[in-house]
Every structure is written in structure tokens, then in C-alpha cells.
Amino acid sequence: MEVFAQLLLLLIVTRVFGEAAERFGQPASAGEILGGIMLAMAALWFAEHIPIVTGLIHSQALVYTADVAIFFLVFLAGIEMEPRELGRNSAGALAVALGGVVVPLTAGFAVAWWFLPDSEFRSALALLTGIIMAITAVPATAKVFEEFNLLHTRLGRMVLSAALFDDVIGLILLAVLVSVIDTGQAPNLPALSVLIFKVLLFFGITLTLGRHVYPRISHSLKATQAAALEFSALAAVGLSYGLLAEALGMHWIIGAFMAGLFFEPSRVGQQTYDEIRLIFTAITSGFLAPLFFASIGLRVDLNAITAVPIFLASLLIVALFSKVAGAGLPALWLGMPRREALSVGVGMSARGAVGFVVLSIAYDTGLFERINRTDPETAHLFSVLILVAVITTMLTPLVLRRLLSTERDE
Numbered sequence: 001m002e003v004f005a006q007l008l009l010l011l012i013v014t015r016v017f018g019e020a021a022e023r024f025g026q027p028a029s030a031g032e033i034l035g036g037i038m039l040a041m042a043a044l045w046f047a048e049h050i051p052i053v054t055g056l057i058h059s060q061a062l063v064y065t066a067d068v069a070i071f072f073l074v075f076l077a078g079i080e081m082e083p084r085e086l087g088r089n090s091a092g093a094l095a096v097a098l099g100g101v102v103v104p105l106t107a108g109f110a111v112a113w114w115f116l117p118d119s120e121f122r123s124a125l126a127l128l129t130g131i132i133m134a135i136t137a138v139p140a141t142a143k144v145f146e147e148f149n150l151l152h153t154r155l156g157r158m159v160l161s162a163a164l165f166d167d168v169i170g171l172i173l174l175a176v177l178v179s180v181i182d183t184g185q186a187p188n189l190p191a192l193s194v195l196i197f198k199v200l201l202f203f204g205i206t207l208t209l210g211r212h213v214y215p216r217i218s219h220s221l222k223a224t225q226a227a228a229l230e231f232s233a234l235a236a237v238g239l240s241y242g243l244l245a246e247a248l249g250m251h252w253i254i255g256a257f258m259a260g261l262f263f264e265p266s267r268v269g270q271q272t273y274d275e276i277r278l279i280f281t282a283i284t285s286g287f288l289a290p291l292f293f294a295s296i297g298l299r300v301d302l303n304a305i306t307a308v309p310i311f312l313a314s315l316l317i318v319a320l321f322s323k324v325a326g327a328g329l330p331a332l333w334l335g336m337p338r339r340e341a342l343s344v345g346v347g348m349s350a351r352g353a354v355g356f357v358v359l360s361i362a363y364d365t366g367l368f369e370r371i372n373r374t375d376p377e378t379a380h381l382f383s384v385l386i387l388v389a390v391i392t393t394m395l396t397p398l399v400l401r402r403l404l405s406t407e408r409d410e
Contacts, residue, residue: 014290036297069292078260093161103326108133137352210262
């Protein structure tokens with residue numbers, strides 16, 4: 001019964017904070033993480049009086065629930081993409097995406113390498129920092145473009161297409177990170193070549209299945225008119241892709257993302273797509289995602305703000321300006337007006353759910369349990385990265401609305 005009571009408490013607190021965040025024009029995930037942080041502070045201050053809150057931080061049930069939530073979150077991120085429409089801007093978007101990955105990745109790695117002391121996990125921690133800097137969250141930006149009816153314009157498609165490429169590249173980098181965590185060092189040229197081959201093999205298999213096999217399965221299931229059966233089939237595809245990714249030395253979330261990516265209206269039919277998307281959204285946003293984001297918040301130590309303020313400020317500056325430069329300049333060179341190019345850079349600055357997922361996976365590998373806790377920058381790195389991800393996710397919609405409203409007035 002204690003587990004159910006803990007989940008009930010988490011669900012109520014996160015939904016309240018999530019709804020409050022949305023009322024202020026912020027992503028629900030930011031409020032849900034804040035709810036988790038508040039619960040962690042309550043556990044610290046009132047440990048003797050509220051034991052149920054104290055048990056939350058070490059709840060194994062919450063760990064398992066968070067893993068299931070990650071599967072659904074990444075799957076839903078893939079479902080909400082539309083590769084056919086986004087592919088119309090693939091050439092320009094790829095250039096923007098590469099700039100939006102290389103510059104933040106390099107800058108984040110360099111700052112972390114500068115601040116973190118020499119240790120066997122220095123490379124892994126610096127690479128993790130660079131990956132978080134390179135990640136782009138689509139939902140927060142997409143909502144703003146939708147508000148201004150710009151989602152299907154050249155600007156909207158450019159940002160969403162580049163963000164899609166960013167997330168795919170980020171997930172591939174995650175495979176490198178897992179290898180670095182396992183070995184304690186960056187893969188050498190032969191090992192990197194094998195990893196690249198496995199990545200290409202994975203995408204080759206999933207692309208082939210996604211284009212030619214799954215649509216036929218979906219067409220056969222359509223005759224049954226059973227959304228539950230279609231949902232089960234799609235979940236089975238996601239789990240199968242996840243197992244394939246694991247077998248090839250990558251993380252299973254890449255498989256879940258690819259399974260969702262090829263679930264398109266043009267392949268499965270608009271009605272089936274709408275029904276399944278509604279089911280996934282309800283389960284994810286209504287139950288699993290709040291618990292996952294709360295689990296992230298429970299791990300955050302706000303003492304990082306005062307313990308390593310210069311480190312936090314440096315990474316926050318890198319997170320904001322490296323995306324603007326890395327993604328905005330290629331957009332400018334592609335002929336976009338200055339304000340639109342700036343909107344591209346700003347629009348890709350939010351880290352959001354994918355960033356939190358990557359951090360959670362790094363945490364689950366045991367990386368942060370093995371590091372040297374005597375060094376403040378190392379000890380607070382997880383909390384610093386969470387705070388950077390939250391702040392950029394909250395700032396991006398605010399700045400983007402200002403840019404787009406100014407552009408409309410002109």
C-alpha cells in the first residue's frame with residue numbers, strides 16, 4: 001500500500017505544478033520537475049514527520065515506473081514527428097542541425113573539461129555535458145510556432161526538421177557515451193568504426209521494416225477495427241526495435257524512437273494514427289511523464305546554485321548562446337532573414353524531455369555514484385545539468401514569443 005500512496009502523492013503534486021506551469025505559458029515538464037524538487041526539500045526538512053515522502057527518493061517502484069515512462073516519452077516523441085513533411089527541408093535543416101550539435105557539443109565538452117578535475121570519468125562527464133548542450137526539445141518550440149500559425153511555414157519546418165536531426169544525432173552520441181561509461185575512455189578508431197557500422201546497420205534494418213513491413217501489418221490489423229490490438233502491435237514493434245538496438249550495443253530508447261517515427265498517417269491511415277496517438281498521449285502525459293519528471297526533480301540538489309555558481313552560469317551561457325550561434329548562423333547563411341535566423345537559434349535552445357531522458361539514463365548507469373564527491377563541480381554536475389535543462393526549456397518559449405510577436409508587428 002505504501003507504494004500506491006507514494007505514487008498517488010507524486011501524481012497529485014506533479015499535476016498541480018504541471019498545470020500551474022502551463023498557465024504561465026511554460027512546459028508542464030518544468031512544473032513537474034519543480035514539484036519533484038519541492039518533495040525532495042520536504043523530505044529533507046520534515047523527514048521525521050512525513051516518512052512517505054522520505055521513502056520516495058529511494059523508491060524502487062518509482063525507478064521501474066520511470067523506465068516505462070522513458071519508453072513512452074521517447075516513443076511519443078517519434079510519433080509526433082512527421083518525417084515526410086519535415087524531409088522537404090532536409091538539406092538546409094541538416095546544415096542547421098549539424099551546427100546546432102557541433103558548436104554546443106564542443107563548447108559544453110570544453111567547459112566541463114576545464115572545470116572538472118582529472119579522473120577516470122572525466123571524459124564521460126564532459127561528453128555527457130556536451131550531449132546535453134547539443135540536445136533540442138521539440139514540443140516547447142512547436143507549441144509557440146503553433147500559437148503564431150507558423151508551424152507549417154518555412155521557419156517552423158526548418159526548426160522542427162533540424163530538431164529532429166538533432167535528436168537523432170543526440171541519441172547516436174548517447175551510444176558513444178554508454179561506451180565511454182563502460183570502458184572509462186573514448187573509443188579508439190577501430191571501436192568507433194564498429195560502433196558506426198552498428199548504428200548504420202540498425203538504421204538500415206529499422207528503415208526497411210518501417211517503410212515496407214510495418215505498414216502491411218498495420219493494414220492487416222485495420223480490418224479488425226481494434227485500437228487495442230493496434231496499440232499492442234506498435235508497442236511490440238517498439239520493444240523489438242529496442243532489443244535490436246541493445247543487441248547492437250546502443251541504448252534501447254533509439255529503438256523506441258524509431259518505432260514511433262515510422263508510425264505516420266500516410267502509412268497507417270489518419271484514423272488509426274489519431275486513435276493510437278491519443279492513447280499514447282493520454283498514458284504518457286496523464287500518468288507516466290509526471291512521475292518520470294518528478295523522479296528527476298527528486299534527485300536535484302538546489303545547493304548546486306550556491307556551491308558552484310560560476311560553473312552553473314558558464315554552462316547556462318554556453319547552453320543559450322552556442323545554440324543561437326551554431327544553429328542561427330547556418331540559417332542566416334541559407335538566406336533566412338536575421339530575425340528568422342535568430343528565431344531558429346533560440347527555438348532550438350530548449351533541452352526539455354529528451355535532455356532529461358539522457359540524464360536519467362546516465363544516472364541509471366551508476367556514473368554519478370562512482371564519481372569523486374569531494375570535488376564540488378563533479379558532485380553537483382547532475383543537478384547543474386538538470387537546472388540548465390529546466391532554465392533553457394523555460395526561457396526558450398518566452399524569448400521566442402517576443403521575437404515572433406515583434407516580427408509580426410513589423
